[in-house]
Amino acid sequence: MHWRRSYREGRLKHATLVSSIKQHVRPLVRAALERGAVCDHKTTRGTCRHVLQRWDALWTFRRYEGVPITNNASEQALRRVVIHRKITCGARSEQGIHFLERAFSACATCRQKGKAVFRFLCDYLKALLRGLALPSPLAFNASSQSVPGG
Numbered sequence: 001m002h003w004r005r006s007y008r009e010g011r012l013k014h015a016t017l018v019s020s021i022k023q024h025v026r027p028l029v030r031a032a033l034e035r036g037a038v039c040d041h042k043t044t045r046g047t048c049r050h051v052l053q054r055w056d057a058l059w060t061f062r063r064y065e066g067v068p069i070t071n072n073a074s075e076q077a078l079r080r081v082v083i084h085r086k087i088t089c090g091a092r093s094e095q096g097i098h099f100l101e102r103a104f105s106a107c108a109t110c111r112q113k114g115k116a117v118f119r120f121l122c123d124y125l126k127a128l129l130r131g132l133a134l135p136s137p138l139a140f141n142a143s144s145q146s147v148p149g150g
Helices: 002-008 014-036 042-053 072-088 094-113 117-130
Strands: none
Touching: 002 014, 014 042, 072 094, 094 117
């Protein structure tokens, strides 16, 4: 899909992209989903019906410039969590589940913001042990000083 790359690189305007998708892509996707919604395979039929019920949500990026065309960034952010869960079979307690949620979320936020994950985690643990205000990955500045005494 060369048009996605052209759009991402700024060589294709949003209005042109929307027009092209509306004219060429949407009808093909709709027809495929409608065929699947009446097919003999139960799982496919259910999935296609489910997607058709949320048809407008598929095209949110058309209405709002800046909304990504794909959910690749979201899937990539979840990848580490899914792999960790498969390898370790997840957490063994409610407290462990909450810790992993927060740790993976903080790490993903640091990566998105271009921050040093290990440094943030060290500063966080130092602050926690010393009873200081806990740093936020949103406000964490890679060039700032570490927690005092670090």
